[in-house]
Amino acid sequence: xxxxxxxxxxxxxxxxxxxxxxxxxTGDFDTKDSNIRVNFYPEERVCIPxxxxxxxxxxxxxxxxxxxxLRNPETGAVEIDANHCAGCKMCLLAxxxxxxxxxxxxLVSKKCDLCGGDPACVKFCTSxxxxxxxxxxAYSFRRESFDTKLKALFGLSKRGx
Amino acid sequence: xSERKVVQTLCRMCDDRCAINVYLEDGKIxxxxxxxxxxxxRGRLCVKARAAVDMVYHTERLLKPLxxxxxxxxxxxxxxxxxxxxxxxxxxxxxxxxxxxxxWKGEAIGFAQEEEMARRFVHALGSPNYFSNDSMCYNGxxxxxxxxxxxxxxxxxxxxxxxxxxxxxxxxxxPNMTQMIMRARKAGAxxxxxxxxxxxxxxxxxxxxxxxxxxxxxxxxxxxQQLIETQGFDREFVEGYTVGFAALAEYVKAFSPxxxxxxxGVAAAxxxxxxxxxxxxxxxxAVYVGNGPEHHENGINNIRAVACLDAILGALDRxxxxxxxxxxxxxxLTLYDEIPLKHLGPIGADRFPVLYGFRxxxxxxxxxxxxxxxxxYPLRAMILxxxxxxxxNPNTLKVREALESLDLFVVRDLFMTETAELADYVLPAxxxxxxxxxxxxxxxxxVTITHKILSYPDVQDEYQFxxxxxxxxxxxxxxxxxxxxxxTRWILExxxxxxxxxxxxxxxxEYAPIRYQKWEKEPFNTPSGKVExxxxxxxxxxxxxxxxxxxxxxxxSPDPDYPYVLITGARKLIYYHSRFRNxxxxxxxxxxPEVELxxxxxxxxxxxxxxxxxxxxxxxxxxxxxxxxxxxxILPGTLQVTHGWKEANVNLxxxxxxxxPISGFPLMKAVEVRLEKVCI
Numbered sequence: 001x002x003x004x005x006x007x008x009x010x011x012x013x014x015x016x017x018x019x020x021x022x023x024x025x026t027g028d029f030d031t032k033d034s035n036i037r038v039n040f041y042p043e044e045r046v047c048i049p050x051x052x053x054x055x056x057x058x059x060x061x062x063x064x065x066x067x068x069x070l071r072n073p074e075t076g077a078v079e080i081d082a083n084h085c086a087g088c089k090m091c092l093l094a095x096x097x098x099x100x101x102x103x104x105x106x107l108v109s110k111k112c113d114l115c116g117g118d119p120a121c122v123k124f125c126t127s128x129x130x131x132x133x134x135x136x137x138a139y140s141f142r143r144e145s146f147d148t149k150l151k152a153l154f155g156l157s158k159r160g161x
Numbered sequence: 162x163s164e165r166k167v168v169q170t171l172c173r174m175c176d177d178r179c180a181i182n183v184y185l186e187d188g189k190i191x192x193x194x195x196x197x198x199x200x201x202x203r204g205r206l207c208v209k210a211r212a213a214v215d216m217v218y219h220t221e222r223l224l225k226p227l228x229x230x231x232x233x234x235x236x237x238x239x240x241x242x243x244x245x246x247x248x249x250x251x252x253x254x255x256x257x258x259x260x261x262x263x264x265w266k267g268e269a270i271g272f273a274q275e276e277e278m279a280r281r282f283v284h285a286l287g288s289p290n291y292f293s294n295d296s297m298c299y300n301g302x303x304x305x306x307x308x309x310x311x312x313x314x315x316x317x318x319x320x321x322x323x324x325x326x327x328x329x330x331x332x333x334x335x336p337n338m339t340q341m342i343m344r345a346r347k348a349g350a351x352x353x354x355x356x357x358x359x360x361x362x363x364x365x366x367x368x369x370x371x372x373x374x375x376x377x378x379x380x381x382x383x384x385x386q387q388l389i390e391t392q393g394f395d396r397e398f399v400e401g402y403t404v405g406f407a408a409l410a411e412y413v414k415a416f417s418p419x420x421x422x423x424x425x426g427v428a429a430a431x432x433x434x435x436x437x438x439x440x441x442x443x444x445x446x447a448v449y450v451g452n453g454p455e456h457h458e459n460g461i462n463n464i465r466a467v468a469c470l471d472a473i474l475g476a477l478d479r480x481x482x483x484x485x486x487x488x489x490x491x492x493x494l495t496l497y498d499e500i501p502l503k504h505l506g507p508i509g510a511d512r513f514p515v516l517y518g519f520r521x522x523x524x525x526x527x528x529x530x531x532x533x534x535x536x537x538y539p540l541r542a543m544i545l546x547x548x549x550x551x552x553x554n555p556n557t558l559k560v561r562e563a564l565e566s567l568d569l570f571v572v573r574d575l576f577m578t579e580t581a582e583l584a585d586y587v588l589p590a591x592x593x594x595x596x597x598x599x600x601x602x603x604x605x606x607x608v609t610i611t612h613k614i615l616s617y618p619d620v621q622d623e624y625q626f627x628x629x630x631x632x633x634x635x636x637x638x639x640x641x642x643x644x645x646x647x648x649t650r651w652i653l654e655x656x657x658x659x660x661x662x663x664x665x666x667x668x669x670x671e672y673a674p675i676r677y678q679k680w681e682k683e684p685f686n687t688p689s690g691k692v693e694x695x696x697x698x699x700x701x702x703x704x705x706x707x708x709x710x711x712x713x714x715x716x717x718s719p720d721p722d723y724p725y726v727l728i729t730g731a732r733k734l735i736y737y738h739s740r741f742r743n744x745x746x747x748x749x750x751x752x753x754p755e756v757e758l759x760x761x762x763x764x765x766x767x768x769x770x771x772x773x774x775x776x777x778x779x780x781x782x783x784x785x786x787x788x789x790x791x792x793x794x795i796l797p798g799t800l801q802v803t804h805g806w807k808e809a810n811v812n813l814x815x816x817x818x819x820x821x822p823i824s825g826f827p828l829m830k831a832v833e834v835r836l837e838k839v840c841i
Contacts, residue, residue: 124211
């Protein structure tokens with residue numbers, strides 16, 4: 001399956017993803033409605049975008065007493081069925097990354113559903129910090145950036161020589 | 162079953178012009194997302210693009226011509242509006258001469274051929290007075306680089322090993338540039354950001370030089386000094402392809418890192434580190450200068466000093482450096498060779514000869530004085546297409562007074578702006594989804610055509626408007642094309658591209674292959690044919706030949722009555738100058754104006770987030786709610802207010818009488834102010 005991979009070293013906390021997601025949920029730009037959240041820590045100059053990674057064994061799915069959290073067989077996304085959600089908030093507690101929030105108007109839990117396989121947050125990410133990729137390739141950029149450092153360390157690049 | 166259709170075109174919510182898919186159901190636009198096959202944005206977009214759906218169908222859209230009457234605006238038929246406007250223009254021309262007529266081409270309808278049409282029209286009328294927002298955006302950087310390198314180059318981000326963003330904040334101002342920069346970083350490039358604020362892009366900077374506003378030149382000269390002293394410069398390029406190196410090398414000797422620290426506030430160690438990082442990456446150093454350094458009294462020489470770095474590093478027109486893009490060789494609409502009008506005294510050309518000399522453009526701030534004084538001649542009529550100077554030009558009160566006093570003021574716009582409210586006639590203008598236009602992306606040297614996807618009965622596209630008015634004014638021969646399609650066909654003719662071929666390539670057509678190091682065979686577009694560290698052209702006009710540094714006034718002669726320094730005009734992602742304040746969800750995201758303030762200054766003033774302060778300059782005052790920044794996000798004593806808010810228009814404070822002497826750009830990013838808490 002494909003997931004939304006995040007790269008905190010490319011994110012500039014511009015909030016395009018939060019606006020795009022909030023718009024998809026409610027038609028408005030209140031970032032509290034977004035299923036992806038970007039935290040910016042000015043003193044440390046750190047930007048962290050984060051959303052659900054659709055865990056193999058979703059603790060939210062396991063704990064949901066209403067059985068309202070199910071995996072979409074087509075996209076692999078872990079989805080909340082608002083019609084069955086009892087609003088007990090157990091899933092909020094269970095999620096280790098805080099990727100579920102509570103909708104105070106509809107009184108149900110809300111989370112990323114990968115927009116049915118074409119996530120808006122990625123389409124509207126202008127830095128490229130968000131990529132919609134196969135989960136086994138999701139963090140290959142870490143290896144590439146490590147390779148870049150090794151190349152510099154050992155002076156391996158033959159470009160331009 | 163409704164019919165669903167998709168059309169590929171370019172977004173023009175800002176000047177990035179990203180490729181988009183426009184989805185239609187039964188002829189109505191229902192959605193917009195990114196078009197993946199255009200190399201420019203690769204399917205990614207900012208959230209402004211989708212809001213074009215809301216903009217084109219907005220309930221406040223102007224859809225009928227309006228005429229000012231004693232009781233307010235009244236709708237009139239389009240043909241009557243054009244007849245009356247033409248009649249009044251002819252009467253003013255008869256009474257005051259052709260040069261009393263003018264055009265102001267606005268940002269909201271874009272540049273490209275829209276600009277050339279406006280230039281053609283006013284010239285055909287016999288007036289040299291073409292104005293635009295370029296009097297205070299873009300031209301400054303264009304001049305700085307053109308004077309040194311013969312053109313403003315395009316950063317070759319993806320091949321770069323060191324990206325320098327100088328007074329530029331792409332995530333908010335040019336969103337699509339962000340992904341290019343981040344691709345460079347992923348491939349190992351260092352990123353240096355020069356900005357008094359921790360802008361969005363500075364959040365990822367490897368080095369962030371927080372310089373005092375307006376001191377850019379000192380930092381650039383200091384970097385040149387370091388690069389020369391440490392032999393980190395490209396001797397072969399400098400000796401073979403530049404003029405004035407000896408004089409520049411002599412001049413920069415005074416700019417040691419310690420002196421730079423004193424002038425700019427950037428620590429000497431950071432200056433050395435910046436120079437080292439640039440030298441290590443050279444020639445793969447890509448430098449992009451934003452709007453930050455433009456709005457200062459020594460702006461152009463500061464930018465020239467930054468431009469000199471390209472040549473010092475040997476990065477000019479090299480892979481991974483700053484590439485001199487080749488233009489699209491098509492037919493042009495301008496009439497400067499056919500009908501030279503310089504002898505008629507274009508407004509501002511005497512005081513700012515470079516502005517008219519390089520851009521055949523007149524000076525908007527001088528225009529306000531001319532309208533009010535009638536000196537050196539009457540300027541009595543203006544057609545303004547989708548600009549909003551009543552919000553965006555400095556010294557708002559004077560702008561309003563001047564525009565209101567015109568004998569004929571015609572505004573074309575999508576919405577009733579603060580400027581349109583002052584007009585005698587307001588005509589509805591077409592959005593970018595309602596007209597055909599050619600766009601070039603210099604970075605990829607591609608030309609892309611945009612499409613008319615919808616239309617309203619009384620809303621003319623730009624060409625139709627100029628065409629219909631020209632034919633009423635006796636200059637119809639200059640507008641012979643039946644419609645914008647025929648015009649576009651003619652523009653493409655000399656490039657050997659048919660309209661149909663352009664339309665078949667939504668990913669754009671490459672008009673010239675990307676080449677580097679063209680200087681090996683071709684001269685630079687400067688008087689000497691070389692890179693000019695020293696400019697005889699400027700010297701002959703009475704300016705310093707070298708990019709000399711002058712400290713900003715607030716540092717050189719501080720005014721105790723105005724102890725703070727105000728930066729204006731830092732862009733926000735979702736707003737584009739004064740536009741889009743009427744998109745409801747944008748207001749949810751950023752509801753109103755705010756003044757960005759350092760926590761120490763907020764504490765001294767005794768204000769909390771959301772409290773109002775009164776900001777006073779020698780021009781005027783305005784009250785703005787406070788946003789207290791983190792201590793690392795803005796320099797103490799420095800504040801920032803974004804322009805374009807009717808609720809707190811920062812241009813009530815800005816100077817229209819203090820300019821960069823070369824470009825005529827106004828001082829807008831180092832305005833001396835005092836602050837008081839507003840007690841309720």
